[in-house]
Amino acid sequence: MASMSLQTLLFIVLQVLGHVACLQEVSDRDCNCYVTNDTSLNYFTTHNFFDFRSLGHYARVPGPIEDPIEDSSAPLTSDYFHDDHWAKVWGIQRWNNSEAVASGDRPVLMVNSPNNIYIEKNTDESASSETFMTMRTLKFEDHQSAAEFESISMAYHFLSVRMYARTIGAPGAVTAMFTYKDDGKATKLVTVQESDLEIRTMDPKNKVQYTNQPSFAKGYDVPEATRNATTPIEADWTRWSVHRMDWTPTDTTWYIDGNQVASIAFQVPRDPSQVIFNAWSDGGEWSGNMTEGTEAYLQIQWIEIVYNSTGNAKTTDKRDANAASLLSNVKRDGEGCQNICSIDETTKTGTPVLVQGAAASRMPDRILGLGLAYIWIPLLLATFLI
Structure with missing residues (x-):
């Protein structure tokens, strides 16, 4: 190998790169299961992608509604939110916290309004999209107008969810992406199961709060349940970034x-x-108190999620499987994961690529992901230079 010509080495390197680059873009109907690029090799059965980047015909910023009753009963802001692709997955909320205010548990009446979820034109300099979806919260004299949408299904059982998003606006607000489950006894915090990503606009712009709830029990904080993490350089929460949460049987x-x-x-x-x-x-205390007349926003260009759900015959709960046995089980499952796809190795956000299956049989080790190239290329170069 020491005498290998430079041309031969470059040929091999290009072959490896081509091997990595030739993954086939497919539609979801061609995929039985999905893998992500984490080290635990979790796999999932279902993929959804919601793209708000090119929706100019829906773009409209609705004016605020000052009356809390009218605010809550406002119609949806565009036909996009009536479309089945959205409406069969998500429900826009209208609930309020009036009972908590009446009991003294919360100081400000908060009203969720469909009027605060809308498609907006992207007017950024060198904008990376035509439009995005905005979730708005704003403070009136007598109430806080808020925005929330929830999955209609309550059967998500492990997932990887991502949003390309930013948070901007006045201090005293919270924007969040989270999983949620309780047993119906909402007065008892300990009954809640929840994994949170929360951005508080009163915090430094490089700090995000991550929590497996409850983080407060019997009058005490639970420090093991939460992390106040520093964002990567140049990725404070006012900038467009991909925020991702992976919920697995062993960790979030x-x-x-x-x-x-x-x-x-x-x-x-x-x-x-x-x-x-x-x-x-x-x-x-947690959210802070916004100044009257101020606003804050969670702005999202896209949401992507791969997940398992209860009642799905392909869903598996590999709580103690190592990577080798997991892959073996996937390969043997003729009724389940014949075609395995990735949402991470694609060059087109929202479009999966086939990494293992009938059309990818020439690449049986593609499940290892792009790391294959990063391992072999340095070794080839090192061998040549000896």
């Missing part, structure tokens, strides 16, 4: 732009859950 792990920023194995949610996005404030 969070990433920003592909960099792991937190992982919590303590009190990982166990049971099927909802997925929720919101922008809110209730004037309390």
Whole structure:
């Protein structure tokens, strides 16, 4: 190998790069299961992608509604939110916290309004999209107007969910992406199972809070349940970044732009859950109290999720399987994961690529991902230079 010509070496390197680059873009109907690029080799059965980047015909910023009753009963802001692709997965919320205010648990009346979820034109300099979806929260004299949408299904059972998003606006608000489950006894915090990504606009712009709830019990904080993490350089929460949360049987792990920023194995949610996005404030200690007339926004260009759900015959719960046996089980499952796809190795966001299956049989080791190239190329170069 020491006498290998430079031309031969470059040929081999290009072959390896071509091997990595030739993954086939496919539609979801061609995929039985999905893998992500984490080290645990979890796999999932279902993929959804919601793209808000080219929706100019829906773009409209609705004016605020000052009356809390009218605010809550407002219609949806565009036909996009009536479309089945959205409406069969997500429900826009209208609930309020009036009972908590009446009991003294919350200082400010918060009202969720469909009027605060809308498609907006992207007017950024050198904008990376035509439009995005905005979730708005704003403070009136007598109430906080908020925004929330929840998955209609409560049967998500492990997932990887991502949003390309930013948070901007006045201090005193919270924007969030989280899973949620309770047993119906909402007065008892300990019944809640929840994995949170929360951005508080009163915090430094390079800090994000990650939590497996509850983080407060019997009058005390639970430090094992939460992390106040620092964002990667040049990725503060006012900038467009990919925020990702992976909920698995063993831990919840969070990433920003592909960099792991937190992982919590303590009190990982166990049971099927909802997925929720919101922008809110209730004037309390956690959110802070927004100044009257101010606003804050969670702006999202796209949301992508791969997940398992209860009742799906392909869904598996590999709590103690190592990577080798997991892959072996996938390969043997003729009724399940014949075609395995990735949403991470694609060059087109939202479009999966086939990494193992009938059309990828020439690449049996593609399940190892792009790391194959990063391992072999340096070794080839090192061998040549000896």
